[in-house]
Amino acid sequence: MNAPTQIAHLVPELNLRAVPQALLDALKARFGANCSTALVVREQHGRDESSFQAPPPAAVVFAESTADVSDAVKLAAAHDVPVIPFGVGSSLEGHLLAVQGGISIDVSRMNKVLSINAEDLTVTVQPGVTRKQLNEEVKSTGLFFPIDPGADASIGGMSATRASGTNAVRYGTMRENVLGLEVVTASGEVIRTGTRAKKSSAGYDLTRLMVGSEGTLGVITEVTVRLYPLPEAISAAICSFPSIEAAVRTTIQVIQMGIPVARVELIDHNTVRMVNAYAKLNLREEPLLLMEFHGSPTGVKEQAETVQEIATDFGGNAFEWASTPEERTRLWTARHNAYFAGVQSRPGCRAISTDTCVPISRLADCLLDSIAEADASGIPYFLVGHVGDGNFHFGYLIDPNSVQERETAERLNHQLVARALSMEGTCTGEHGVGLHKMDFLITETGTGAVDMMRTIKRALDPKNIMNPGKIFAL
Numbered sequence: 001m002n003a004p005t006q007i008a009h010l011v012p013e014l015n016l017r018a019v020p021q022a023l024l025d026a027l028k029a030r031f032g033a034n035c036s037t038a039l040v041v042r043e044q045h046g047r048d049e050s051s052f053q054a055p056p057p058a059a060v061v062f063a064e065s066t067a068d069v070s071d072a073v074k075l076a077a078a079h080d081v082p083v084i085p086f087g088v089g090s091s092l093e094g095h096l097l098a099v100q101g102g103i104s105i106d107v108s109r110m111n112k113v114l115s116i117n118a119e120d121l122t123v124t125v126q127p128g129v130t131r132k133q134l135n136e137e138v139k140s141t142g143l144f145f146p147i148d149p150g151a152d153a154s155i156g157g158m159s160a161t162r163a164s165g166t167n168a169v170r171y172g173t174m175r176e177n178v179l180g181l182e183v184v185t186a187s188g189e190v191i192r193t194g195t196r197a198k199k200s201s202a203g204y205d206l207t208r209l210m211v212g213s214e215g216t217l218g219v220i221t222e223v224t225v226r227l228y229p230l231p232e233a234i235s236a237a238i239c240s241f242p243s244i245e246a247a248v249r250t251t252i253q254v255i256q257m258g259i260p261v262a263r264v265e266l267i268d269h270n271t272v273r274m275v276n277a278y279a280k281l282n283l284r285e286e287p288l289l290l291m292e293f294h295g296s297p298t299g300v301k302e303q304a305e306t307v308q309e310i311a312t313d314f315g316g317n318a319f320e321w322a323s324t325p326e327e328r329t330r331l332w333t334a335r336h337n338a339y340f341a342g343v344q345s346r347p348g349c350r351a352i353s354t355d356t357c358v359p360i361s362r363l364a365d366c367l368l369d370s371i372a373e374a375d376a377s378g379i380p381y382f383l384v385g386h387v388g389d390g391n392f393h394f395g396y397l398i399d400p401n402s403v404q405e406r407e408t409a410e411r412l413n414h415q416l417v418a419r420a421l422s423m424e425g426t427c428t429g430e431h432g433v434g435l436h437k438m439d440f441l442i443t444e445t446g447t448g449a450v451d452m453m454r455t456i457k458r459a460l461d462p463k464n465i466m467n468p469g470k471i472f473a474l
Helices: 007-013 021-034 039-044 066-078 131-141 155-160 206-210 244-256 269-279 297-313 325-336 338-345 360-377 403-422 438-445 447-460
Strands: 059-062 083-086 103-106 113-117 122-125 178-184 190-194 219-226 233-240 263-267 288-295 317-322 350-357 381-386 391-398
Touching: 021 059, 021 066, 039 059, 066 083, 066 103, 066 178, 066 219, 083 155, 083 219, 113 131, 122 131, 131 155, 155 219, 178 206, 190 206, 233 297, 233 325, 244 263, 244 288, 244 297, 244 360, 263 269, 269 325, 269 338, 269 381, 288 297, 288 325, 297 317, 317 325, 325 338, 338 350, 338 381, 338 391, 350 403, 360 381, 360 391, 360 403, 391 403, 403 438, 438 447
Parallel strands: 059 103, 083 103
Antiparallel strands: 113 122, 122 219, 178 190, 178 219, 233 288, 233 317, 263 288, 263 381, 350 391, 381 391
């Protein structure tokens, strides 16, 4: 496997395309104040939560409708200028960086819930609707949208990166929960994929093609997703363990026994310490599992008791239960703030974030070896995992001015991904490929599969204007 490409090396190798003044004038004429070339606005849209740096886009268009997106893409296509979709900027792998120049299309103002079909358990939204906003809009129906990647990401961005998160062990990922899309193609044409029906055998599955395409095939302008009934009862619990291995072995047995746990999150002792300091909590500074159970009161009670018995067999102790919404929110907020807790633990640092996913039976081996390497490196890190899926995340906390620390973090990332692939896992469980894992994608899928992806890309985007330079190089 080749060493992962560094963005510092990648940008000079790419040909930044000139954005002609004629295009900027045309965008200003069409969008007026909704098109900005101000440096501060461009810089905001030229960075995400990754540690990469690249030149900002030449302009930012704030789209308010599908027609706006279509017109912006048509103008860009007429000048062979790249288009980068922008939601809330929470991606972790450099997805929205303008590595070949171009314009950013910000869809955050397209934030309307278009229709709620409670009888069919579906909702249709514009791409700028965030997951928290969506759940606020539908809560009166007794339904909810379960996909929870942690950040309050937009539904369009979550679809584009095939996001998942803490609830995926029970409810699946965006791949399973997106029923249909409206997409603006590279020519500016508006197409629809899928319907509100639960299944279809009609032609190619264009919905699944677009979900996870990271903006490289089109701009998502409308999304229809599944909803689920709010559980009658919800209970959350934390349990501390003497070791990471004990916590992981507990998780493996829970999953293999078919217990329908809704969430199983692993936090290592380093991260517990960081979270305690950040969120002013008093969690035991040992590896812990944070679990949640959904169902009827009786079912939840039975699930929790069974899991507690399994955990006890592996040395689990100090069970704490949270059955009120306030208590559960406190625990999950602490979990979701693990990234910020980690960054705050080392002032001035940047996090090199990575994730991978392996078959559940190989999770302990992959995790333990990866932890040993990280500990030996001396680089501070945080570790969290959606371990019910075999998915986990490292955040290596580096001094951004230290070339040595960055190289060490990239080496750890390389070794982690190589290990996961050797165990028949994937280079990314939910972050996506973006810039950071382009070489790993080739190793995982093979050149033939990546060539097929390139063929699809060239057919749908012959001018290579849709978020170019991501997933693979053309």
